[in-house]
Amino acid sequence: MAKAQVQRKAATSPKPSAASAKRGTNGGTVSKASAPAAFSAEQELSAFEQMLLIRRFEERAGQMYGMGLIGGFCHLYIGQEAVVVGMQMAIEDGDQVITGYRDHGHMLACGMDPGGVMAELTGRRTGYSLGKGGSMHMFSREKNFFGGHGIVAGQVSLGTGLAFANRYRKNDRVCLTYFGDGAANQGQVYESFNMAKLWKLPAVYIIENNRYAMGTSVTRSSAQTDFSRRGLSFNIPGEQVDGMDVRAVKAAGDKAVAWCRAGKGPYILEMLTYRYRGHSMSDPAKYRTREEVQKIRDESDPIELVRGRLLKNRWASEEQLKATEKKIRDIVVDCAEFAQAGPEPDPSELWTDIYRA
Amino acid sequence: MPIDILMPALSPTMEEGKLAKWLKAEGDSVKAGDIIAEIETDKATMEVEAVDEGTLASILVAEGTDNVKVNTPIARLSGEGESASEAKSAAPAAKPNGKPAEAKAPETSEKTAVAKPAPVPAAPQERPLADPSLPANVEMTTITVREALRDAMAEEMRRDQDVFIMGEEVAEYQGAYKVTQGLLEEFGAQRVIDTPLTEHGFAGLGVGAALAGLKPIVEFMTFNFAMQAMDQLVNSAAKTLYMSGGQMGCPIVFRGPNGAAARVAAQHSQDFSGWYASIPGLKVVMPYSAADAKGLLKAAIRDPNPVIFLENEILYGQSFEVPKLDDFVLPIGKARIVRQGSDLTIVSFGIGMTYSTKAAVELAGMGIEAEIIDLRTLRPLDLDTVLESVKKTSRCIVVEEGWPVGSIGAYVASEIMARAFDWLDAPVLKVSGKDVPMPYAANLEKLALPNVAEVVEAAKAVTYR
Numbered sequence: 001m002a003k004a005q006v007q008r009k010a011a012t013s014p015k016p017s018a019a020s021a022k023r024g025t026n027g028g029t030v031s032k033a034s035a036p037a038a039f040s041a042e043q044e045l046s047a048f049e050q051m052l053l054i055r056r057f058e059e060r061a062g063q064m065y066g067m068g069l070i071g072g073f074c075h076l077y078i079g080q081e082a083v084v085v086g087m088q089m090a091i092e093d094g095d096q097v098i099t100g101y102r103d104h105g106h107m108l109a110c111g112m113d114p115g116g117v118m119a120e121l122t123g124r125r126t127g128y129s130l131g132k133g134g135s136m137h138m139f140s141r142e143k144n145f146f147g148g149h150g151i152v153a154g155q156v157s158l159g160t161g162l163a164f165a166n167r168y169r170k171n172d173r174v175c176l177t178y179f180g181d182g183a184a185n186q187g188q189v190y191e192s193f194n195m196a197k198l199w200k201l202p203a204v205y206i207i208e209n210n211r212y213a214m215g216t217s218v219t220r221s222s223a224q225t226d227f228s229r230r231g232l233s234f235n236i237p238g239e240q241v242d243g244m245d246v247r248a249v250k251a252a253g254d255k256a257v258a259w260c261r262a263g264k265g266p267y268i269l270e271m272l273t274y275r276y277r278g279h280s281m282s283d284p285a286k287y288r289t290r291e292e293v294q295k296i297r298d299e300s301d302p303i304e305l306v307r308g309r310l311l312k313n314r315w316a317s318e319e320q321l322k323a324t325e326k327k328i329r330d331i332v333v334d335c336a337e338f339a340q341a342g343p344e345p346d347p348s349e350l351w352t353d354i355y356r357a
Numbered sequence: 358m359p360i361d362i363l364m365p366a367l368s369p370t371m372e373e374g375k376l377a378k379w380l381k382a383e384g385d386s387v388k389a390g391d392i393i394a395e396i397e398t399d400k401a402t403m404e405v406e407a408v409d410e411g412t413l414a415s416i417l418v419a420e421g422t423d424n425v426k427v428n429t430p431i432a433r434l435s436g437e438g439e440s441a442s443e444a445k446s447a448a449p450a451a452k453p454n455g456k457p458a459e460a461k462a463p464e465t466s467e468k469t470a471v472a473k474p475a476p477v478p479a480a481p482q483e484r485p486l487a488d489p490s491l492p493a494n495v496e497m498t499t500i501t502v503r504e505a506l507r508d509a510m511a512e513e514m515r516r517d518q519d520v521f522i523m524g525e526e527v528a529e530y531q532g533a534y535k536v537t538q539g540l541l542e543e544f545g546a547q548r549v550i551d552t553p554l555t556e557h558g559f560a561g562l563g564v565g566a567a568l569a570g571l572k573p574i575v576e577f578m579t580f581n582f583a584m585q586a587m588d589q590l591v592n593s594a595a596k597t598l599y600m601s602g603g604q605m606g607c608p609i610v611f612r613g614p615n616g617a618a619a620r621v622a623a624q625h626s627q628d629f630s631g632w633y634a635s636i637p638g639l640k641v642v643m644p645y646s647a648a649d650a651k652g653l654l655k656a657a658i659r660d661p662n663p664v665i666f667l668e669n670e671i672l673y674g675q676s677f678e679v680p681k682l683d684d685f686v687l688p689i690g691k692a693r694i695v696r697q698g699s700d701l702t703i704v705s706f707g708i709g710m711t712y713s714t715k716a717a718v719e720l721a722g723m724g725i726e727a728e729i730i731d732l733r734t735l736r737p738l739d740l741d742t743v744l745e746s747v748k749k750t751s752r753c754i755v756v757e758e759g760w761p762v763g764s765i766g767a768y769v770a771s772e773i774m775a776r777a778f779d780w781l782d783a784p785v786l787k788v789s790g791k792d793v794p795m796p797y798a799a800n801l802e803k804l805a806l807p808n809v810a811e812v813v814e815a816a817k818a819v820t821y822r
Contacts, residue, residue: 128601128602129600129604130602132599132602133601138601139597139600139601139604140604141604147597147600148600150592151593154588156561157558157559157560157562157565158562158565160558160561160562160565161561161562161568161569162566163565164565164566165565165566165570168521168547168566169571187557188558191553191557191559192558194555194558195552195553195555195558195559195562198553354599355598355640356598356603356606356661356662
């Protein structure tokens with residue numbers, strides 16, 4: 001079975017196989033993986049910096065969690081950085097973004113202030129939600145980031161509603177709705193697919209397939225492990241994307257966003273990616289080997305990939321990249337300090353923001 | 358033997374309808390399955406099929422007759438071997454004025470008890486106190502709750518382009534309960550949107566649209582089906598404002614019939630008011646009269662917060678006086694004293710009011726004057742009005758159709774105990790639905806619901822009579 005082969009291949013490398021390019025049976029298509037976008041030096045450098053910010057931010061968040069400065073659930077995005085950075089390069093101001101609970105990377109990619117995000121993680125008044133939302137529930141009206149949602153797949157219907165609002169208002173905005181391979185098995189995803197296609201909503205559904213829904217691998221949880229095909233019965237086109245290569249993500253994102261903006265309805269992008277850390281901070285990760293993780297880190301790391309290209313193309317020198325790394329480190333140190341210095345919310349905040357006057 | 362064809366019911370709650378049209382004439386032969394007539398209610402039109410063969414011997418109710426009671430004979434079929442004339446002569450004399458000889462004397466329906474006092478009432482009837490929020494001498498018109506809801510939505514949709522309605526059968530079908538009648542025609546398919554049968558999905562879609570600043574009205578065909586959407590109502594609609602530190606408001610109305618209907622059993626007959634009222638971030642409105650339905654639905658649509666608007670199928674067809682005002686909006690969160698009295702306070706809401714108002718009439722006959730408070734809004738709940746009344750009467754019962762555990766009555770009783778204990782002369786009693794799933798059998802269903810006698814009993818108990 002070609003399908004099983006694709007998945008076995010995916011288990012050793014997150015890159016999509018050409019064998020996954022198939023014709024749907026119902027008029028929808030699963031298209032060939034887009035050719036990676038040709039990046040300029042500037043784009044490559046920007047992607048490097050963005051991804052590095054997410055990586056260092058998340059490492060620091062993990063450290064602060066270990067120190068007891070961050071409570072509750074904390075889901076780190078380390079390993080998946082190319083997905084949000086590439087997609088963000090494919091959209092315009094005014095387009096919306098919504099995701100689940102592994103959301104720190106999305107917020108940073110949207111341009112939200114790292115200090116405000118970290119201060120929310122520490123539950124301080126200076127956080128994006130005044131300390132009342134925490135890791136999984138952050139929003140920025142200004143940056144069109146609609147959360148940060150803690151219930152698996154809840155954001156899929158909500159994102160479909162954001163896309164609905166675009167269509168209702170007859171603007172040409174597009175909504176990016178992110179969810180994981182685990183969420184892709186929730187019923188409301190398909191309820192949303194149906195309405196999005198029926199009403200031709202400008203919704204890009206980005207399935208971040210990091211191979212594990214908490215501790216359950218996709219092969220143990222999913223009858224159809226090629227998530228780009230999950231929209232076929234609704235005639236929604238889908239594409240598997242090398243989610244470790246920011247150029248591939250950007251190219252696929254361009255295509256999907258253009259499709260939606262042209263009024264053709266929804267589009268599905270399955271990002272083949274990998275999370276290096278556990279599902280959350282309390283995950284012992286017994287369900288996979290250390291070797292598996294190490295292999296991906298060594299062979300497919302999204303940041304190292306870009307670093308390699310920058311050096312190879314002589315678009316940046318080692319010194320320049322070191323300077324960038326220092327700049328990022330300083331930002332993260334500052335935001336960690338900011339997050340610890342801020343006061344806790346005033347007790348009166350317990351009773352605010354329940355209703356709008 | 359001639360066979361009587363009876364006026365059919367379109368739904369378990371239909372009591373009467375209009376015989377719109379005869380499709381067969383006297384003397385026509387009829388086969389089982391032939392469509393012989395059309396009947397109409399304010400909700401729907403239905404074709405009447407013959408269930409037997411024969412000749413249509415006589416038409417007992419002329420076409421165009423209004424208010425034909427369910428089960429009234431409307432025509433007579435002559436059987437095989439009978440002549441049509443024999444059957445006709447056997448028919449009871451009937452004039453085409455809608456008063457068939459066999460029609461029973463109309464029972465006092467809830468609408469006549471509440472809104473239209475009969476000219477010669479058997480029991481004393483009462484007009485509810487005027488709503489103090491209305492201007493004096495305001496002109497009133499009598500409409501059904503269904504029409505009041507429709508008018509409220511239409512007025513708000515005319516006023517604000519961001520308001521739209523979505524749900525199952527709201528557009529082309531004109532509403533499963535005909536609440537959205539005419540809206541598609543006036544506002545078009547862009548704003549009156551038929552959804553697939555997908556409650557979880559369209560509730561979430563509505564919330565997403567609201568987060569983007571639109572003002573959706575999401576109709577649940579009944580709130581029984583909203584269970585499938587509960588996560589989006591509770592986890593997304595109610596909490597996002599708080600979780601976003603006040604950034605993301607969710608101006609949305611979820612509305613539809615809630616509570617016991619008639620003879621539809623446990624999964625389709627239940628009151629969720631207590632559930633929704635327990636969620637901070639939601640507002641919960643449960644009107645009884647048509648005026649409150651209209652004024653509060655308009656307020657709910659304008660409210661910047663998510664509002665759960667609980668209607669009642671049995672009340673849809675009941676008529677009440679509604680003020681003739683261009684823009685009649687009532688405040689959410691204000692209870693209303695519907696009847697003044699000094700001996701006890703009856704706190705109720707929604708269809709519970711039908712039991713309460715009837716019981717008050719009976720109690721008056723015994724010399725017990727009940728003050729009736731219609732809560733109208735369950736969250737935020739107007740405890741001030743309740744407490745003020747209880748401090749006057751010193752006795753209180755709470756009447757609702759929902760279950761007794763974790764109920765509105767339980768909450769009201771605990772608040773009265775905590776805040777007006779020294780004024781109480783008797784424990785606060787609850788009259789509620791029984792603590793059972795709703796049974797199907799007619800006799801059991803009746804037992805599961807509260808009734809007027811239980812309200813009277815509770816009132817007598819707290820007044821030590």
